[in-house]
Amino acid sequence: MFVNTPHHQFVRTFYTIPHHVLQSITIWLPRPLDYSPIKSTIWIIYVHGGAWRDPECDSDQFIPTVNYLSHASNQDTMSGIAGFASINYRLSPYPDHTRNGSDPQDAYRNVQHPAHLQDVVQALEYLSKHFLIDAYGWIGVGHSAGATLLTQLLSDVDIAALPKNIQRAYLGLHSLILIAGIYDLPRFVRNHSGADSSKTIKDIYMAIVTGAFGQDPLLWVAPSPIHRNFGMENWPSLRFIVMARSDQDQLVEEEQNNVMDVALRAQGWVGERESDTIPERQIWRRSLSGAHDDVWKTDGGQIAMLIEEVLDRLLENVDRGEVYGEEVGV
Template sequence: MGDAADYPQYHQHVEYSDESSLNTLDVCIPHHPPADRKQLWIIFIHGGAWLDPEIDSSSFKKTQDLLLASHHAATIAGLASLNYRLSPNPSHPQHPSNPSDPARNAKHPDHINDVLAALLYLQGTYHFEDRYVLVGHSCGATLAFQVAMKRYWGSQYESTFALELNVVPPMTVVGVEGLYDLPALVKHHSGEPEYRDFVSNAFGSDERVWAAVSPTSGEYEESWPDGRLVVLAHSREDELVEWEQVDLMQRALKAQGWGGRRDERRLELIELKGKHDQVWEEGTELARAIEATLGLVEAMV
């Protein structure tokens, strides 16, 4: 069992499936597991446009250190940061992808299937059920909401989501500098072809698919009936993802009853500071968003 001196415990590059070398996760157990069921897990999904090999699970390290030193540390049962297969990126200047590498040739639904497999592994290992906050940055926010969306993207994908039947959705989702409406994102950046390129790279060229997989299209009343809290954290200084994405997601959630009673289906907006990647590179703003979320959850339970 160990004593206080044995904690925190860190487990890096834990394999959660054998699909590829990127099917790993990092885990931190801050202290001896208590009997207090009010403690929460924090699970982080990194961004990087589904294809950047230089952004991985280690991007949560600075934020994790800040959380472990915060006054919320006692309420955290565990922290995990997920890797997942990436879409092809053969033109990357330092780490071009190889067509024979399964870790770098993912297409939807590979990314979300990996996230579901990682969650299933964590829930099976640590038995926290829905007692977790699922946090995603940029396209990681897309993936976090897709967990809550479950199979509600159109019948053509339903057969691929066997895993989601066994994954317990989170009680809270936190989107940070998130991509919530992919057609709107590409349209807003019509003069920057790289946006269409990375969306097509991950989801194909059919814009109907982009709309179906976008978090703004989620039917959360059906797919996530036990969801308690959504937090949208975004900086107006973000040079890559415009505030319009937040507005569109807020509108979609409010249309489904989020943001009403303060103890039920709560919707909160946290305005961050800094550029798109700065919020996780420095860790301070990402940690602030998570700490604020923990405070909200504590007040709700």
């Protein structure tokens, strides 16, 4: 299926059989893949938010950002991008959604963790097998629950025991751009359950977390990314983790970034300006503007600028003056 936008054309592909829109990837190639040099271009892979359950949040969240980067004024940035992919995944129940409540019989809208994460892993495996994201390398961009999913990938799994395409996809990750992520699930519920929170707010946050992770609060601890392994043994190519958020974000508090920062530092990560040398594994903190969803809506420029900054650092020693007219034999 094709989704036309002002500057380009997306192609939707499915990574499971039977095909379902909630297990699909929206892909755009700025040029035929064979014309993107492996050594000087990289993939940008987006995972959307929506509290693991919102049917109106999907891979199209990334369209404003891709449109922004596709503008003629950003061609230097585009010369370093092999392709974009935006991943859809199955959703948790949301029966009281005002326009599109979930049917209890719909197997694709009644899942719990780790089903969302399994879908993201399957999508990465597909992208490795068919679009060579492992060879090119990739930058992961996640908003809200999407940021959580990307950091949940960083687990204590035995990489050598994984299927080869998943192994290769994991090893190709160079940077994460995490926007308004949720990294401590018990804290997320607790921070919206105090005396200053209305019953409506308390019920919403409880429903979000119990719907995605179960009723027992003990089940919320292990999936929280602050307890994941961000060590080099699993992600040898991962150099930068960018945590960005707007002070006007009304849904996810800054404390989530703060506790994630502490967890990363405990595993050897450092701030970008805290060493006389350039450390291999840096935490970047960035400020955005607008409400929770404004950061990806409007013109997409805020996420685009984060991508540009990371891309410039990753490719700063690469000569991008190559002519994209010769096949590179991928």
